[in-house]
Amino acid sequence: MKKIEAIIKPFKLEEVKDALSEIGVEGMTITEVKGFGRQKGHTEIYRGSEYTVDFLPKIKVEAVVADGRLDAAVAAIVKAAKTGKIGDGKVFVSKIDEAVRIRTEEKGEQAV
Amino acid sequence: MKKIEAIIKPFKLEEVKDALSEIGVEGMTITEVKGFGRQKGHTEIYRGSEYTVDFLPKIKVEAVVADGRLDAAVAAIVKAAKTGKIGDGKVFVSKIDEAVRIRTEEKGEQAV
C-alpha cells in the first residue's frame, strides 16, 4: 500500500474529497497545517509593532491506498486541487508496510 | 525502526496512551485530525441554510518504535482503541530510516 500526503489550499478540500470519493477512495484523514514555501505570507501591524506571517494555512490530506489505486488517486488530487496559482501545494507518496482496521482487525489492503 | 500512525476516536486517547506506556513505549506525538470514512458525519442547519459535516474529529497517534517492539505496540493500540463500532480507525505502519534525539544528538533506536 501507499500513503498519499497532499498539502492543498483550504478552500479546495471539498473538491479534493469528492474527487477521491469518486474514484472509490473511501477513507482519508485531514489535518490543519501551516505551509511555508514560495507563496509568500503577509504582514500584520498591531499598533506599530509589525510582523510577518510566513506560514499560510493549508490542509493536509492523508490517504492510504492500494498500490493499484495510487496513480488514479494522485491524478485525481492534482486535478481537483489545482488553481494554477502559486501555493497550490504538493503531493507526496510513500510506502506503507502494514495497515490494520481497528474495529475488525482486518489487515492489509482490505483494511484501508 | 518503524513508525506507527494510529487514527483513533478522541475519547480513546487516554487508554491508548496508557496501553503504549505499559509496554514501554515512552514517546509519542498526538495530532488533532478530522477523519472521513465509512462512519458518516452529521448535518447542521443554521437558519435554513443546511450543510453536512463529513469530517469527524479523530486523534492521530504517531509513535516511532524499534522493529522488535512493533507487533506488541500495534496490538496494544488496537486493543485499547477498539469499541467495535464503525469509526474506530486505523493503524498504519511505515519504515523510518533514521531518528535523532535533538537534545543529545543520539541516533537510531536509542533516540526513540
Added chain:
Amino acid sequence: MKKIEAIIKPFKLEEVKDALSEIGVEGMTITEVKGFGRQKGHTEIYRGSEYTVDFLPKIKVEAVVADGRLDAAVAAIVKAAKTGKIGDGKVFVSKIDEAVRIRTEEKGEQAV
C-alpha cells in the same frame, strides 16, 4: 527524496525555519501537535477536581528534501532546535517515493 519530520519546542520554530531556509530548503509544512515523552506535563486544578496534562505542545516540521540535502537539513534542524533541556524533541527520516507539485505537475526532486 527523503521526508524529515522534526518534533520541536514551539518557540524554536522561527529559528528552525530560518536555519532551513539558509541551507536552501524552501518549503516545509508545520503542524501543531502534542507530545508525550520524558518531559513531564503539569497538573491543573479546577475547583478541587485535579487532573494532569501529560501532553505538551510541540510543533512538527515536515520537509521533503532531495537525498543530497538530507544530512545538511537534519544537522541544521538539530542545531537550531537544541536547548539541551529535556523535551527538545526528535527528528525522523523516511523515504518518499514520489512528489508532485500540484501547480505545475512537476514530479520528483524539482517538485520539492
Added chain:
Amino acid sequence: MKKIISLLSLIAVIACGVCPAFAADAPAPKLEDRVADLEAYVTNGARQTNAPTALTTSPGPGHNAFQMVSAALVLFMTLPGLALFYGGLVRRKNVLSVLAQCLGITGLVAILWWLCGYSIAFHGGVKPFWGGFGWAFLNGVDSTPNADYGGWVSHNVFSMYQLMFAIITPALIVGAIAERMKFSAILLFVTIWMFVVYFPLAHMVWGIDGLMNGVWNANAKIHAIDFAGGTVVHMSSGWSALILCLILGKRLGFGREPMPPHSMVLCMVGTGMLWVGWYGFNAGSAVAADVVAANAFMTTTMATAVASFTWGMIEYVIKGKPSILGFCSGAVAGLVVITPACGFVTANGAVIIGIIAGAVPFIFCYKVKNWFGYDDALDTFGVHAVGGTIGALLTGVLARKAANPNLSTNLKDYVTDSALQPLVWEQLKAIGLTLCLAIVGTTVIAFIVKAVIGLRVSEEVETVGLDLSEHGEEGYHSEGAI
C-alpha cells in the same frame, strides 16, 4: 400644538386645585406654582406657565438619569451587542470586518449627527420631512430640556440618545452584505443613505412637525404611530439591506461551500446584550421614567421572551432540535416586532405579538430565503424588514387607549380599541411610504457607489477573508507564529 399646551397646562393648573387670577408679572412665583412644577416633574407633565420657578429650565433628575442610562444601553446594543451577534455568525476569516464596520459606522454617523444630522431629523418648523439646519453643530442643544421631545430631559441628552438610534440603524444593514462588501463602499453608502433615507424618515416619524407623527403632530398628513422605531429603524434598514444584498450579489461559494457561524457563543452573547440594551431603546423612547416607559418595559419583556420560546419550539417540532440560533433569532425578532408597539399595547397584546414574531420571521429565514435564493447573509431582511413591517402593522391593530394616555388626544378618532380601527389604515400608509423611500433610495445610492468606487471586494480578497485583506488583522491567533 402650542395652543394645546397652554390649554392643557391651564386645565392642569386648575385641576391641581389652584385657581389663581393669572398675575401678569409676579416677581416671585407663588407657592402653588412652585408645587405645580414639582408635581409636573414627578408625573412628567407640563410646567405651569404663570411664573418661572426654579424648575422652569431644569431637567428632572429621575427622567434625566433614565435617559442617560437608556442612551448608554442603546450604544451597548451596537458596541458590542450587534457586533457580536453578527460577528459570531460570519466565518472566522471575516469576524473582524463586521466589528470594523460597526465601529466605523459609529464614528461616521456621530460626526454626521453633529454636523447637521440631528438638526435635519429633529429641528422643527421647516418641512414635514426635513428639519433644516437650525441645530447644526449641535448649536443651541444644551442641558436645558426641549419641551417638544422631553420636558424633563436635557436636550443634549435627548440628542445623544437619538444618535445611538442613528448609529445602530445602518449598522443593522451590515448583516445582509457581510463577508463581501468593501469597507470604503460601506462608509460611502452609509454617508449618503443617512441623508437620503434616515434623517428624513426620522423627521417624518418623530419630528415634532413630522409628516407621520400621529401622536404629537395634530396636523400630520399620516396619523401613524411608531413608538421606538419599527419603521425608522427596522423597516428602513431591513428593506435597504435586501436591496443592497441583491445588487451586491451572493457570496462566493454561496450554496456550495458550507458557511457555518464561526462562533454561536459570540452570537448568543450578542443576543443577550441586544435584549438588555433594547430596554433603553424601547422604554427609553418614552423620554421619561414614567407610566408609558413602564408599560413599554413590560411589553418588551413579554414579547421577546415569548418570541424566543416560540421560534425555539417551532424548531423543536419541525427539526426535533431547538437551536441556540433559533432562540436567539426569536428573541431578536420579538424585540424588533414589539419596537413600534411597546408603548401602545397591553401585556396581552405583547404576548400575541411575541407569538407572531416567533413564527413569521422564522418562515422567511427558513423557507422564503431558500425559495428566492437571495444571500441575506445574516438575515437582516428576514428578521428586521419582515419583523419591522409586521410590527408596524400589529401596532395599528393592537394599540389601545388603556396602554397609553397619549392615544386619547390627537389620535382619539383613530384608536377605537378595535382590531380594525382606523389607525391600521394609517399604519399601512406609513409602511408604504417607508418601503418606497428605503427601496428607491437604496437602489439609487447603491448604483452611485458602485459606479464611483465599486461595491464588492475582489474574489481573492473574499477567499482570503476580509479581516486580513481589508483590515490587516486576524481575529484569533494561537501561540507563536503559527
Added chain:
Amino acid sequence: MKKIISLLSLIAVIACGVCPAFAADAPAPKLEDRVADLEAYVTNGARQTNAPTALTTSPGPGHNAFQMVSAALVLFMTLPGLALFYGGLVRRKNVLSVLAQCLGITGLVAILWWLCGYSIAFHGGVKPFWGGFGWAFLNGVDSTPNADYGGWVSHNVFSMYQLMFAIITPALIVGAIAERMKFSAILLFVTIWMFVVYFPLAHMVWGIDGLMNGVWNANAKIHAIDFAGGTVVHMSSGWSALILCLILGKRLGFGREPMPPHSMVLCMVGTGMLWVGWYGFNAGSAVAADVVAANAFMTTTMATAVASFTWGMIEYVIKGKPSILGFCSGAVAGLVVITPACGFVTANGAVIIGIIAGAVPFIFCYKVKNWFGYDDALDTFGVHAVGGTIGALLTGVLARKAANPNLSTNLKDYVTDSALQPLVWEQLKAIGLTLCLAIVGTTVIAFIVKAVIGLRVSEEVETVGLDLSEHGEEGYHSEGAI
C-alpha cells in the same frame, strides 16, 4: 412629550373608584398635602391620605427609573452573564447546551409568569403560601404603583423585575446537571418546579401576607428576613440542584477523564457580568433608589470583593497558585452570601460576610465534593446552596437596626443588635422550611419527569456532546468544512 399626562392622571384619579371622596366636585387637595406627597416621593415614604393629589396614582421617576434599570441588570445576569459563567466551565462540546438551557428557561418562565406565576407569588389575601390567580395574565398589573411592593414604582415594572428573579433561579440549577440532562427533561422539570417550589416560596418570603415575610407581615408565622433572595433564589436552586444531580448520576468518565473548563475567559466574563448585574438584584430589591438601596449597594460591593480576594488568597496559600476560577468563584460566593443580608447589615458586617463567603464554599468545592463524590458539575450546590444557607444564617446574626429602619417596626423584638438575637432562630426556621420544600419537591418532581420522559441523554449523545445531538449546532467552527 406626554405634556398632558398630569391632566390625564388626574382624570384617571377622578375616573377610578378608588377615591369616591374625590368626586368631580371634590375640593382640591391642600398645598400641605401636595407637598407631603412630593416629600413622600423623595423619601420613598407613604402618600398622605387626606386628599388625592397629582401624585396619588403616579410612580416616582427616580425610583421607577432605578427599578427598570435594575430589572434589565438582573436579566443581564442570566443573559449572557450566567450563561457565560457556566458555558465557559463546561467542555467545548457542551457549551451551546448550557446557553440553550438558559435561553429556554427564560422563555418558558416568562410565559408561566404571565399565565399565573406572578399572581401566585405576589397576589395577597389568599393564603400565606399561595397568592392565587387574582393577577393571572397580568390582569390589573399596570403602571400604577402597588403600595404593597413599591409605593413609587410602577406595578408592571415590579412584576417584570421579579420575573427576572424567577428566571435566574431555575437557570442556576443548570450548573449541577450540566453536560448530561435532556433538554426536554429540563423544560418539564422547571415547569413543575416553578409551581411546586418557586412560586410558593417566593410568596412565603416576599408576598405581602407571606408566611415568612417578617419585615412587612406583622402576622407572619416565621419572622424571618431575606432581602434579595438567599432562601428563595439560592437555597432553593442550590439544594434542588444537589438532589437533581444525585438522581441524575455522574457524567460519563467523571473522575477518570479530565473535564477542564473549555474557556476560563468566558467564565470570567460571565463573572464580571454577574457582579455588575447583581447590583440590580440586591440594591434593586429595595424597590426604590432610597437609603436602603444605597446601603445594599455598599454591602454588596464590600462582601463580593472581600470574598473574591479571600478565596484567591486561600488558594495562593494552599496551592501556591491563585486561580482565575478561584477569584471568580469567590466573587460569586460573596454575592450569594450577601444577597439575603445586603439590605440589613453594615459595611463591617459585609466584610465579615465576605471573609466567610470566601472560605466556607471553598471547602465545599475543594474537599466535601470529593469526599462524597457527587458530580455537582459546576458547583451550584457548593456555591449557591451552601452560600445561600450561610447567608440566611448570617443575616440573622448580623442584621442591625442601624442598617435598615424597617427592622425597627414589626421586627423590633427580634432584632436586638446582638449576635444571638431572636432573629437567628427565626432564620433557622426559614432555612429548615426552605430546605424541606426544595429537597422533597425536587425529589418528587425528578422521579416524575424520569418516569414520563427520562432525565438523561444516551451514552452516545453524551460522548458526542449535547450541542450536536440535542441542538444540531457546534459552538465553534474554523474555516471551511474542517
Added chain:
Amino acid sequence: MKKIISLLSLIAVIACGVCPAFAADAPAPKLEDRVADLEAYVTNGARQTNAPTALTTSPGPGHNAFQMVSAALVLFMTLPGLALFYGGLVRRKNVLSVLAQCLGITGLVAILWWLCGYSIAFHGGVKPFWGGFGWAFLNGVDSTPNADYGGWVSHNVFSMYQLMFAIITPALIVGAIAERMKFSAILLFVTIWMFVVYFPLAHMVWGIDGLMNGVWNANAKIHAIDFAGGTVVHMSSGWSALILCLILGKRLGFGREPMPPHSMVLCMVGTGMLWVGWYGFNAGSAVAADVVAANAFMTTTMATAVASFTWGMIEYVIKGKPSILGFCSGAVAGLVVITPACGFVTANGAVIIGIIAGAVPFIFCYKVKNWFGYDDALDTFGVHAVGGTIGALLTGVLARKAANPNLSTNLKDYVTDSALQPLVWEQLKAIGLTLCLAIVGTTVIAFIVKAVIGLRVSEEVETVGLDLSEHGEEGYHSEGAI
C-alpha cells in the same frame, strides 16, 4: 413597602444633633422651606437652612439612582471591560494572568478602601494632600448624603462609586507590564502605590480641601480642574506604567518573536464595554443627574466617536488598512482625553478634543514607542499617560463658563473663555505635580518591591506562559486531554 420611612427619617432628623434649632417641640418647617428643599432636589441645589424638613437627611431618588448605576458601570469597565481589552491583546498563554491581575487588584483595593483608603482620599480637614483616618472602616459613611461630595447622593454610594475609580486606576498599569510581572509583585506594588500615589493624589484633586481642587476649594494652592480623573486616574497610572515597564525590562523575544494579540474580538468587546461603562465614569462624576452630567454625557460621546474615527482614518490613509485595533485604540484614547474635560467643555470643544485624541496617541503608539524601544506591552503609556496629559492641558484651554456654571464661582478669574486663559497655567502646574508624584513614587516603590520579592517571573515561566505557571490554569481547552 417602606411605608414608614418618611416617619422614620423625621425621627432621624429629630434624633440627630445636626439641628439643635429643631428640638422635639420645634414648630414644623414652613411650607416655603419644604418646597425649597424639594426644588433643591430637582435642581441638585443646596437645601435651605431655616428649618429641617423631611428631605434634610434624605438622598434624592433621581440622583441616587444615577450614582448607583454609574458606580456599577465603572465596575463594568474593569470587570470585564478592561480585562477583555487587555486580555485580548496578550498572547494566548497569558490571557488568564491579565484577568487574574484585574480580579486580584479589585479585591485588594476594595479592602484598602474600606480600611482607610476612602478616608485618606476624601475625608476633609486634615491636610490638603491627606485626608486622615476619620472615615476608616467606612465609619460614619452611611446612606445620608455628604454635602461636600453630593448633596443628594447617599454618602456610602459616593464612596463605592469612588472605589471603582480606585480599582481601575492600578488595573490600567497592568497593560504596560503584561506577560512578565510576578502576580505577587503586582499585588505588593499596588498596595504601596495606592498609599503613596493614588490616595494622596485623589485627595489633592477631589478632596474638599484638596491642594488642586480648583472648583470647590477656594483656598486651593493650584486652581486646577479635573472633572473625572485625567490626572488622578490616567496620568498617574500611565506615567507609573511607563516607569514600571522600564524598570521591569522587555518581554523575552520582544522585537524578535511576533507577539500578536491572541483575540482582537475580545479586545473589541472590551472596548465596547469600556465606552458604555465610561458614561458612568464621566457623567457620573457630576454626582447628580443634572445639567452638568448631561453635558458630560454629550461631550464624552462626541469626543470618543470622533477620536475612534480619526485614528481609523489615519491608518486608512497611512497603511491603507483601517484596523480594528485602530478604531478601538482611538475610542479609548478619546475617552481618556475627554475625561478631565467632559464636564467643562462644549460639544464643539469635544469634537476638537476628539480629533487631537485620535492623532497624538496614535503617533506615540506607532512611532515614539519604536524609536525609544520601551516595551509598553499594551500601550498604557501611549494611550493613558499621553492622553491624560493632553486632556489635562486641553481642559485648561477649552473649559468654558457656558458649559458648567461651577466655573463662574471660585474659578471666575481663571476661566476667561479664551484659549490662553489663566486656567491653562494652573493645569500645567497640576500636570507637573502629578507627573513628579507618579514618576518618583513608582520608581521608589518598584525598587523596593524588586528588592523584597523581585518583580519578574523566571525565563521559563515567561516562555511557558503565566497562566499555567502562576495560576495553574489554561485559557482555552479543546476536547479531551489534548
